[in-house]
Amino acid sequence: MNRSIPTDDQPRVRVYRGSLPLWLAALLVAPLGLLFLVSLAVAAGGVALAVIVLPLLWQWRRSSVSRREADCIELDPSDYHRVDAPRPGDRRR
Numbered sequence: 001m002n003r004s005i006p007t008d009d010q011p012r013v014r015v016y017r018g019s020l021p022l023w024l025a026a027l028l029v030a031p032l033g034l035l036f037l038v039s040l041a042v043a044a045g046g047v048a049l050a051v052i053v054l055p056l057l058w059q060w061r062r063s064s065v066s067r068r069e070a071d072c073i074e075l076d077p078s079d080y081h082r083v084d085a086p087r088p089g090d091r092r093r
Helices: 022-070
Strands: none
Touching: none
């Protein structure tokens, strides 16, 4: 009798009724565990990058503001005078 051709008395579906071996369970769960670990590593790397980069960025912006203030001069009240508003008939030069 040829076993490759199913007959009516032979079932077409075989069911495994034993317990699941540990290596097979680990093989099925490992990709999900790796996905979790990789996403955790990416999130931790993003947090670490933000902790390092953001303070440097804020420090750079603060120093650029102080550099702009260094380019300004401060006048004493005796160094300037009031400018009157132009009259309607006056032409601008």
